Amino acid sequence: MFSEILKVSLIAALCAGPAWADDDAAPLAGLLSGHNKEELPEVTLSVGEPLGGPWTLQSGRYYEVEITADGSGEIGLESDGFFRAIWVDEVVIRGLEVRPMGLASIEFDRAGTMEIGFIAIKPGRYDLHIPGSTGEDQRLEILIE
Template sequence: MKRTFRLAALGLAGLLAAGPALALDLTKKRQNLPDLVLGNEEGNDFVVENKDIEMEAGKAYRLRIVAKGRQEYKFYAPEFFRYIWLNQIVINHLEIHGGGPPDHLEFDDPGEIAIEFVAIKPGEYKWEARGLESKGMTGTISVK
């Protein structure tokens, strides 16, 4: 009985120790999603390219959010950010690593922000460029 318990405890400890290593390996197999583009270079600040993004739970992804317009874009997706495991946020080849989700991503000028993550919880999550919703600056991120 003691031997069985000891083997079970060792097996469980091994699985728990391997968890972070398996998660790190998962991020190396990430897929690039289509860029979500806010505005364009022709002067239409309120057009959105790829406003609806789809992915699968349990897989690693990279999503580039690109601002091409001249508006101040405040990208909010609170429920989506809450239900992903965030590996890093990359801005101008600088990496941000943190223990929790961002409140929002803000563009004061044209540029790009990439988020690398693992989708955790299936659902349909709304995103918006806060203050510009009436201009059509909204969409969905679907995790199946």
């Protein structure tokens, strides 16, 4: 009797089709799904101006951040460990999507914006800083929990 009920339930489930049949596309699952995504505050690169922060990130969560340079000088960001503690999904510059294996640093030669999508992986304390700078405001503190 139990096997007959199980058979009827299984057939009914298969005939019903996927849960997203009314939508155009299947829902995303896992780390790249919309419920796992968070936008970080924009980082503005400007000579002598603070970077912002601090950030507290959760390991396994997907983040997007826009980084904008105002053109006040050739300016970049580097990190001693942050770029190795994340998985970079994509870097978008002027609508062009790049999917690198990783990043070491970024630099703007003129005004512009890039968006970086990444998943925080390795817990720890990190920072992003402007190369050659010594001021605390030129450093964005990051904690991955």
